[in-house]
Amino acid sequence: MFRIKKSLLINASLLLTCANMLFLSCNLNNERRTVAKADTLRYRYQHYILSSKEVVDNDGKKDTTYFKAIFPEFEQKEINDLIKRQFTANRQPDTQYNSIEQEAKAFIENYEDFVKMDEYPRAWYSEMHAKVLQNKPSFLSLSLELSDYTGGAHGNYNTLFYNYDPLKVDTIGLEKIIPVEKQQSLTKIAEVIFRKQEGLSTEQALDESYFFEDNRFHLNNNFTLTPKGLLFLYNVYEIKPYAAGITELMIPYEQIDSLMTEEGKHIRTQLRQNITTN
Secondary structure, eight states, X not given: OHHHHHHHHHHHHHHHHHHHHHHHHHHHHHHHHHHHHHHSOOEEEEEEEEEEEEEEEXXXXXXXXXXXXXXXXXXXXXXXXXXXXXXXXXXXXXXXXXXXXXXXXXXXXXXXXXHTTOSSOOOOEEEEEEEEEEEETTEEEEEEEEEEEOSSSSOEEEEEXXXXXXXXXXXXXXXXXXXXXXHHHHHHHXXXXXXXXXXXXXXXXXXXXXXXXXXXXXXXXXXXXXXXXXXXXXXXXXXXXXXXXXXXXXXXXXXXXXXXXXXXXXXXXXXXXXXXXX
C-alpha cells in the first residue's frame, strides 16, 4: 500500500512539473510573439484621390483627370517623414512637394492649364500604390508602383524599391549590403544569371536587344532584399524597349554570401525567420 501511494505521489509530482513547464513554455512563446510584434512597425493603408472638374469627351464617353494614391501610414512619425521625402525626391527631382495632397493638386492644376490649349483634349491620370514588402526589426522595404498618362500613344509605369533601417531611421543603400570594393564581383555574378535568364551566350553582344551603356552589363540602384536573395528591377525603357516591359533579376544569397556585409547577413537572417510582419 505504501508503494502505491508513493508511486501516485511521484506521478502527481511529475504531472505538476510538466504542467509548470508547459505553462512556462506558453508564456515564453507569448513573450516572443509580443516582442516580435512590438519590434516591427505598425501601419495602415491610406487612400487618397483628387479629380479634376474638367470633363472631356473620350470616344463618346465622359472622362476626367484624376490623381490616386494608396500608401502606408506608419505610427512612427520619423519613418513617415523619411519615406515621404524619398518618394517625392526620387519621383519629382525638380520639384519638392511637402505632401501627396500638394502633389495631387499640382498635377490637376497642370492638366487644367494644358487642357485649355489642347484642341483634342484627353483625360490624364496619375496613380501611385506603395506596398510594404518586408517589415522586420532591422529592415523595412517598400515597393512604389507608379503609372500615369499625360498624352501620347500610351501611358508609363514604373516600380521603385525603397529600403530602410527602422532602428536608425535611415535608408539602406547597396553599399550597406555589398561593400563598394566587392560590387564588381557582384556584377559579374549578376551578369551570368542575367545571360542565362535571357537565353544569351557568354559572348553574345548586348547591344543587339538591350540598352546597356557601352554594351556592358551593369546593375542599377533599384533593388531590395527578399527571403531568397537580392532582387534588382529594371523598368521600361531602362534596358529594353517599352513592349518588353520590366525585367527582374534575382541573385540568390548562396552565390553572394562571401560578398555580403555583416549587416546584410543580419537582414538576410531576419527575412528567413518567421517574424510577424504587422
